[in-house]
Amino acid sequence: MPMKNMEKILENREINSWIRNFSRSPHQIHEPHQADAELIEIKGDDSHLLAVTIDTISDEITAGLYHDPFTMGWVTVMSSFSDLAAVGADPVGIVTAVSLELKRDEKFRESLASGMAEACRQLGVFILGGDINTTQTISLTGCAVGFVPRNEKMVRVGCQVGDVVFLSGTAGWGNALGLVRLSKLPEEYFPEELYRPRARIKEGQLIRRYATCCMDSSDGLLITLDQLLRLNNLGFVVEADWKKILAPDVYILCERAAIPRWFMAAGIHGEFELVFTVPSEKVQPFLQAAKDIGFLPIELGVVQRKAELTLVLPAGKKADIDMAPLRNLWASGGSDLDRLMQEHYACGRKWGLE
Amino acid sequence: MPMKNMEKILENREINSWIRNFSRSPHQIHEPHQADAELIEIKGDDSHLLAVTIDTISDEITAGLYHDPFTMGWVTVMSSFSDLAAVGADPVGIVTAVSLELKRDEKFRESLASGMAEACRQLGVFILGGDINTTQTISLTGCAVGFVPRNEKMVRVGCQVGDVVFLSGTAGWGNALGLVRLSKLPEEYFPEELYRPRARIKEGQLIRRYATCCMDSSDGLLITLDQLLRLNNLGFVVEADWKKILAPDVYILCERAAIPRWFMAAGIHGEFELVFTVPSEKVQPFLQAAKDIGFLPIELGVVQRKAELTLVLPAGKKADIDMAPLRNLWASGGSDLDRLMQEHYACGRKWGLE
Numbered sequence: 001m002p003m004k005n006m007e008k009i010l011e012n013r014e015i016n017s018w019i020r021n022f023s024r025s026p027h028q029i030h031e032p033h034q035a036d037a038e039l040i041e042i043k044g045d046d047s048h049l050l051a052v053t054i055d056t057i058s059d060e061i062t063a064g065l066y067h068d069p070f071t072m073g074w075v076t077v078m079s080s081f082s083d084l085a086a087v088g089a090d091p092v093g094i095v096t097a098v099s100l101e102l103k104r105d106e107k108f109r110e111s112l113a114s115g116m117a118e119a120c121r122q123l124g125v126f127i128l129g130g131d132i133n134t135t136q137t138i139s140l141t142g143c144a145v146g147f148v149p150r151n152e153k154m155v156r157v158g159c160q161v162g163d164v165v166f167l168s169g170t171a172g173w174g175n176a177l178g179l180v181r182l183s184k185l186p187e188e189y190f191p192e193e194l195y196r197p198r199a200r201i202k203e204g205q206l207i208r209r210y211a212t213c214c215m216d217s218s219d220g221l222l223i224t225l226d227q228l229l230r231l232n233n234l235g236f237v238v239e240a241d242w243k244k245i246l247a248p249d250v251y252i253l254c255e256r257a258a259i260p261r262w263f264m265a266a267g268i269h270g271e272f273e274l275v276f277t278v279p280s281e282k283v284q285p286f287l288q289a290a291k292d293i294g295f296l297p298i299e300l301g302v303v304q305r306k307a308e309l310t311l312v313l314p315a316g317k318k319a320d321i322d323m324a325p326l327r328n329l330w331a332s333g334g335s336d337l338d339r340l341m342q343e344h345y346a347c348g349r350k351w352g353l354e
Numbered sequence: 355m356p357m358k359n360m361e362k363i364l365e366n367r368e369i370n371s372w373i374r375n376f377s378r379s380p381h382q383i384h385e386p387h388q389a390d391a392e393l394i395e396i397k398g399d400d401s402h403l404l405a406v407t408i409d410t411i412s413d414e415i416t417a418g419l420y421h422d423p424f425t426m427g428w429v430t431v432m433s434s435f436s437d438l439a440a441v442g443a444d445p446v447g448i449v450t451a452v453s454l455e456l457k458r459d460e461k462f463r464e465s466l467a468s469g470m471a472e473a474c475r476q477l478g479v480f481i482l483g484g485d486i487n488t489t490q491t492i493s494l495t496g497c498a499v500g501f502v503p504r505n506e507k508m509v510r511v512g513c514q515v516g517d518v519v520f521l522s523g524t525a526g527w528g529n530a531l532g533l534v535r536l537s538k539l540p541e542e543y544f545p546e547e548l549y550r551p552r553a554r555i556k557e558g559q560l561i562r563r564y565a566t567c568c569m570d571s572s573d574g575l576l577i578t579l580d581q582l583l584r585l586n587n588l589g590f591v592v593e594a595d596w597k598k599i600l601a602p603d604v605y606i607l608c609e610r611a612a613i614p615r616w617f618m619a620a621g622i623h624g625e626f627e628l629v630f631t632v633p634s635e636k637v638q639p640f641l642q643a644a645k646d647i648g649f650l651p652i653e654l655g656v657v658q659r660k661a662e663l664t665l666v667l668p669a670g671k672k673a674d675i676d677m678a679p680l681r682n683l684w685a686s687g688g689s690d691l692d693r694l695m696q697e698h699y700a701c702g703r704k705w706g707l708e
Contacts, residue, residue, distance in 0.1 A: 018452075018486055019445050021467035025447050025480035038482040040446055042501075045399065052482060054449040054497050058489040092394055093379050095408040097374075097451075097495045113375035126379035128392040128406060132372055135412040137491035141451045145499060147396075 003008065005230040006033065010322045010331040012230075033231060035155040036086035048147045053083035057138040065181050066271065068192050069108045072140060073115025079201035080142035081217060082121055086216040088208025089146030090152040091123070091201060096130040097141040101245035104138070112140075123201055154207070154214040156231050159277035159303045163212050165236055166297040168200045168274040171221045172250035173291065175267035179259060182337045190253050197271035203295050207276050210286040211306055214276035219243065221265040222273065224275045225309050226323035237318075238301035240311040240353065261345055262353045266323070268330040277303055311351070319351040359584040359688040360387065360663065362678045364685040366584075371563055382555065382589050387585060389509040390440035391569055393502065407437035419535050419623065422546050426494060431570045433572060434496035435553035436626035440570040442508040442562025443500030445477070445555060446530035450484040451495040458492070459696040466494075473618045477555055493706040505575070508568040513631035513657045517566050519590055520651040522554045522627025525575045525686050528611045531538035533613060536691045551622065551625035557649050561630050568630035575599065576618040579663050581679035589662040590656035591672075599652065616707045617698055620677070622684040631657055673705040 002200055006012045012033065019032050027041040029049065037053035057076050064073050077094060084091050096116065098172075100109070125144075148154075173195050180190040200207075200216075207214060217224045229235050242261035243251060254261045278286050279296065290297055304310065308320040328344055348354065359368045366387065375384050381395040383403065388562050391407035411420075411430050420426050431448060438445050449472065454463070474481055481496075502508075525547050534544040554561075554570075561568060567586065571578045583589050596607060596615035608615045644651055658664065662674040683697055702708065 015486065016469065017465070021464070022471050022474070022481045025482055027446075028480075032483075036448060038447075040482060040645065042446075044399065044402075045445075048398075050446060050499065051501055052447075052449055052497070054451045054483075054485050054495065056451040056453055056485050056487050056489075056493070058453055058493065059487055062490050090397075092381075092396075092404060093392075093406075095392060095406055097408045097410040097497075099412055099493060106665055110375070117376050120376070126382075127376045128379055128382060128394060129386075129408075131408050131410050132369065132635065133410050133413055133493075135410075135491055135493065136416050137493070139410070139453060139488055139489065139491070139493040139495075141408065141410065141485075141493075141495045141497075143406070143449060143451075143495075143497035145404065145406055162566060202438060303639070 007188065009085065009230070010328045014123060030155050033260065034157050036083040037089065039087060039153055039155070040304045042117040047150055049145045049150050049153055049276040051089040051145065051148050053080055054141060055079045055083065056139055056141045058137065059350050061138050066192065069112040070115035071192055071195060073112040074119045075197060076114050076140040076142045078121035078197055078199045078272055080144035081125060081201055082218060084144050084146045085200045085204035085272070086154065086214050086274055087148055088152055088204050088214070089148045090205065091125045091144060093126045093142040093298055094142050097126050097133070098130060099133040099135040099139040101136060101138055102134055113196055118202065123199060145283045148208070152208040154204070154211055154276070156213050156215045156228055159232050159234060161234060161303050163277035163279050163303040164283050165238065165275070165277050165300040165302060167217070167245065167300050168203050170245065170247035170296055171217055171271055171273050172246040172264035173197055173271045174269040175220060175264045176250040176253050177225060178255070178267055178269035178329040179263070185257060189257060190249065194249050199272045200274045202293065204274060206289055206295065207274060210278045210282045211276040212279060214274055217270040217273040217275055220267050220270040221275070222309065222323055223268060223327055224270065226327065229309055231266050233307050235304045235306045235308040235310060237304050237312060240313050245300070251273055260348055260354055262348065266326060266344060311353070313352055317352060319353065320352050321332040321347070358589060363584070366681045384509050388511050390437040391443065393441060393507055393509070394677070401504055403504050403507055404503050405438055405441050405443040405500045406497065407434055408495060408497040409433045409437065410493055410495045412491065412629040413577060414494050419532060420546065423466040424469035425546055425549060427466040428550060430494040430496045431470050431473035431625055432551055434498035435555055436570045438498050438500045439558035439626070440508065440559045440568050440628055441502055441555045442506055443570070444480045444501045444559065445498060445500040447480045447482040448496050448498040449482050449488070452484060453489040453493040455490060455492060456488055465555045469565055473528065477553060492603045496636060502562070503637050506562040507531060508558070508565055508630070510567050510569045510582060513567040513586050514633065515588060515659050517631035517633050517657040518637050519592065519631050519654040519656060521575065521599065521654050522557050522651055524599065524601035525571055525625055525627050525654065526600040526618035527625045528623040529618045530604040530607050530624035532621055533611070533617070534607070539611060543611060544603065545696070548603050553626050554628050556647065558628060560643055560647060560649065561628060564632045564636045565630040566627055566633060571624040571627040571629055574621050574624040575629070576663065576677055577622060577681055578624065580681065582629065582664055583661055587661050589658045589660045589664060591654055591658050591666060593666045594665040594667050599654070614702055614708055616702065620680060620698060665707070667706055670708060675701070676703050
C-alpha cells in the first residue's frame with residue numbers, strides 16, 4: 001500500500017505507534033487506516049463480511065462543543081453508524097457504554113437517552129444492549145455492527161485517476177458548531193439543534209454498488225480528502241464552491257461572523273456525510289439510482305494523478321493545499337483557538353482562499 | 355419471564371429504567387438481563403447468532419483497584435471476551451476505545467497495550483481496531499463480537515430443579531485485590547499480578563453443549579448466583595466449602611488478613627469464571643468431555659425450587675442468604691468500606707457464616 005505520506009500526520013503516527021503493539025487478525029481484509037469500520041471474513045459465509053466499529057464521545061463534551069444531552073446521545077449513535085455507512089454495511093445494531101458522572105440528574109439521562117433513541121429511530125436501527133457506569137468524566141461509546149456483501153464492500157482505498165468525487169450532502173455543520181462554541185459566540189449564531197448530522201446508511205447501501213473508495217466526513221471535509229489522498233497516493237481536484245458544499249445555515253453563519261467560508265470545511269469537527277469516488281462511466285447510472293431514492297449527492301471534483309488536494313478557485317486559479325500543518329496543529333493544540341485561527345488565516349492568504 | 359425479584363436490586367432497577375427509553379430489536383432472541391452478551395438473529399443464516407458485548411473499565415481504575423496499566427489492558431480485553439464465553443460464542447475479535455489523560459506517558463501506554471496484547475494472545479484472539487482519545491479521566495472500553503451455533507447458545511435463564519451448578523474455576527481473585535486496595539493493605543498481601551482472570555472461551559465452547567444456563571462471575575460469585583436465581587425464579591443449594599471454591603492465594607489472604615473467607619465470594623469485584631448449570635443426566639458426559647480438554651469444573655451444588663440461595667454450612671446447617679441488601683449497599687455506597695465491612699460482618703453473624 002502506498003502510504004509514504006501517511007506518517008506526516010501526527011494522528012496517523014499516533015495510531016501507527018499504538019497498533020504496532022498488536023498482531024493483526026488474519027481474517028481482516030484491509031490494512032490499518034484503510035476502512036471506516038473493521039471488515040472481517042466470516043467462517044462459513046463467503047458472501048458477507050462482518051463490519052464493526054467503535055467510537056467514543058468524551059472530549060467533545062468536556063471541551064464544551066455539546067451542551068444538550070440530546071446532542072450527545074444523538075452523536076454517540078450516529079458516529080458509529082456513519083462508520084458502517086462508509087463501508088456500505090447493512091446494520092445489525094449498536095451496543096453502547098454510557099459512563100456518567102454522579103452529578104448528572106434524571107433529566108440529563110432522559111434527554112441523553114432520547115437523543116440516542118431518536119437517532120436509532122431515524123435510521124431504523126436498535127440499541128442491542130450496553131453498559132452503564134458511574135465515572136469522573138462523561139464518556140459515551142457506541143459500537144455498531146453490521147454485514148457487508150463481500151462484492152460490494154467499500155474501503156478508503158481504490159480510487160483511480162479520473163474517478164468523480166462526490167459528497168453525500170452539504171457539510172460544515174460540525175465546524176460551525178465548533179466555531180460558535182470555541183469562540184464563545186452567542187448560541188443564536190448556530191443553535192446546537194442545527195447540529196443533527198445523520199449517518200448515511202441508506203445512501204451507503206446504494207453507493208457501495210458504484211464507489212471505488214469511501215470515507216465519512218467526521219473529521220471535516222478537507223481533512224477527509226487529505227486522508228484519502230494520502231491513503232490512495234493520488235490527488236483530488238475540487239471546485240472551491242462553498243455555496244454548493246456548505247449547508248445554507250453554515251454559509252449564513254460565515255457571513256454573519258465574518259469567517260472565511262473554507263474554514264467550515266477545514267476544521268476537524270465534521271459531520272457524517274460520505275466522501276466517495278465513482279468511475280466516470282458509472283456516474284450516470286449512479287446519479288439515476290440516487291435520484292430514484294431521493295438522494296442528491298454533490299459533485300466535488302475528480303481524482304488526479306498528482307497526490308495533492310487542488311482547489312479550483314472562483315477565478316479559475318488553482319491552489320494545491322497541504323492540510324498537514326493544520327491537521328497537526330489541531331492534533332497538538334486543538335484547544336488554542338487563537339493560534340488555530342491565525343494559522344488558518346495565514347494558510348488562506350498563502351492559498352488565495354477567502 | 356418470571357422476574358418478580360429482579361427489581362429488588364438497585365442495579366437491575368437502574369438498568370430497567372435506562373432501557374425503558376429504547377425499543378428492542380425484533381431480531382434479539384432474549385429479554386434484558388437474560389444474557390451476558392447480546393444475541394442477535396442473522397438474516398440469511400439460520401444456524402448462527404451474532405454475539406456482541408461492550409464493557410468499560412474506568413471506575414475500577416479511578417477507585418485505585420488497578421495500579422498497573424498491564425492489568426488495565428488485560429481486564430479490558432478479558433471482560434468482553436468473558437461475556438462472549440458465557441453465551442458460548444466462537445470469538446471473531448474485539449474493538450477497543452482507549453481514552454487516556456494527557457499525563458499518561460509512553461511507558462504507561464506501552465504497558466497498557468502489552469496487557470491487551472497478552473490477553474489476546476492467551477485467548478488466541480485479535481484486536482480488530484479501535485478508537486484512541488485524550489480525555490480527562492481514563493476510560494477503556496472493549497466490544498467483543500462472535501458467533502454462536504444457534505442450537506448451542508447459552509443464556510442466563512433455563513435451569514431446572516435438580517440441575518447441578520458448576521463453577522469453571524476457583525474464584526475470589528477479584529475481591530481479594532479489591533480488599534487489599536480498599537483497605538490499603540500492603541501489596542504483598544495480594545500482589546496485583548495475581549489478578550489475571552482469564553475469559554473461559556474454550557470452556558464456554560464445551561459448556562454450551564450441556565448447560566441450561568450460564569453467567570460469568572464478573573460481579574462476584576454470590577452476586578452472580580443471586581442474579582441467576584432472580585432471573586430463573588428458582589434457587590440454589592450451594593455447599594459453603596470455601597477451600598474448594600476460593601483460589602489458594604485468596605484463601606491464604608483471608609487467613610493472613612483475618613477476613614472471613616465468604617467475603618471473597620460476596621464482594622462485587624469478581625473474575626471471569628463461568629457459573630453454569632447442567633442437567634443431572636448430562637453431568638457425567640459433561641465431566642468426561644471437560645476432563646478430555648484438561649478442564650476441571652468445580653461442583654457447587656444443585657438448583658432447588660425455593661428461590662433462595664441456600665448455603666450448606668460445614669456443620670450441615672443451612673442458611674438462606676439474601677444478597678439484596680449487600681448488593682444494594684455496593685451499588686449505593688461502594689466507596690464506604692467501613693460500612694460495607696460492618697454490613698458483611700452483620701450478615702455473616704445472622705447467617706452463621708465465618
